Amino acid sequence: MVNDTTRLLGLAGLAVVRVEDAVHDGPVVHLVTADEQACICPGCGVRARRVKGWVTTSPRDLPVAGRPVELRWCKRRWHCDQQGCDRKTFTEAIGEIPARARVTxxxxxxxxxxxxxxxxxxxxxxxxxxxxxxxxxxxxxxxxxxxxPDKPQPVAVLGIDEIRRGRPQWTWNDEQQCWEITVDRWHVGFVDLAGGQGLLGQVEGRTSVAVRDWLTQWDEAWRQGVRVVAIDMCTVFKAAARAALPQARLVVDHFHLVQLANQALTEVRRRVTLQVRGRLFGGVEDEHLWVGLRR
CATH class of the missing domain: 1.10.10 (Arc Repressor Mutant, subunit A)
Structure with missing residues (x-):
């Protein structure tokens, strides 16, 4: 049953019986089961002997030779006649296409x-x-x-920062008579800044407890290896780092320092422009004025 078309498709446990030209982009490939283990009952492990019927499925697969293909797998539904087996019937499945799978x-x-x-x-x-x-x-x-790996490799410089994802979701607590957040819009990420591991982990919620719990889940040797913790000027991260990594040195990352410097510069620019011109900064003339003030 193994032919060149079956080898070209490369789905172990299936054999190509024919290929038809499709109306759309790619061809339609008709398949049958070529794995003898597919008739073994997944409940009791006994080989079935009685066919109940036939089922045709269309799992999605990778393109072949750059062309999308449409699979049509005609497979058997078996009776399991073993007493005590909960699976009275089952359909053939292979490793590339498990039971009830729509994607290879x-x-x-x-x-x-x-x-x-x-x-x-x-x-x-x-x-x-x-x-x-x-x-x-x-x-x-x-x-x-x-x-x-199960846990990150030793980290010398650890970066902690938050990211906003979507919108929060709330549910009403009848006992406390208040709204409680179920999905937080803020997530906190942990990054290896000196090594090549990149993102180490991410937790939901921008709280000191969430950050501390992530740090304390690792053993003492891993925590002692962290020498520097880079954060923004957030007291939440500071409190968690002090509690979980007391030996580490806290520093502020460059991005937030530059951001604060730009904000301070903008405030001075607007204040001086208002004093000199009697209006807020804006327009080409004010731009030239600000360039002169900077000089």
Whole structure:
């Protein structure tokens, strides 16, 4: 049953029976099961002997030779006649296409690798692979979980900063008679600034407890290796770093220092312009005036 078209497709456990020209972009590839283990009941592990019927599915897959393909897998539904088995019937499944899967395993892996190794965003990878955002997000999480270590390597210079994501969500607490936040719009990220590990982790909520809990989850040796902690001028991060990393030196990162300097410069510029011209800074003439004042 193994032919050249089956080898070209490269889906282990499936065989190509024919290929039809499609009305749309790519061809339609008709498949049948070529794995003898597919008829083994997933509940009891006994090989089924009685066919109940046939089912045709259309899982999405990677392009072949640069062309998108439409798969049509005609597979059998089996009866499990073993007494005591909860699975009375089951449908054939293979490693590349598990039960109830609408996307092949290699397509999921390619989408996750595009985000992790290709530098694409989840939105870009979803668009390029024809998948939804949740599917690509889960694929990226699975890819990162498989390749990342259980804990980060030793870090000498740790960076802590927050990022805003979407909108917060609230629910009403009947016992306390108040609104409680269930999804925080602020997330805190931890970055290796001196090494090559990049983003080490991210927690939801911009609170001292959330930051301290992330830091204290690592052992004492890892925490003692942190010599410098770079933060913005946030008392939340300062309190958490002092509690979890008392030996580390706290510094303010360059970005926020430059940002504050620019804000102070803008305030002085506006005040001097108002004093000299009687109006706020704006326009070409005021721009020339400000250049003269700076000199």
């Amino acid at each position: 395993t290699r397509l999921r892996q390619a989408a996750g690798a595009a985000v992790a190794d290709g530098g694409r965003t989840i939105v870009q990878a979803a668009r390029d692979h024809g998948l939804s955002w949740p599917v690509v997000s889960a694929a990226f999480t699975a890819h990162a979980t498989a390749v990342l």
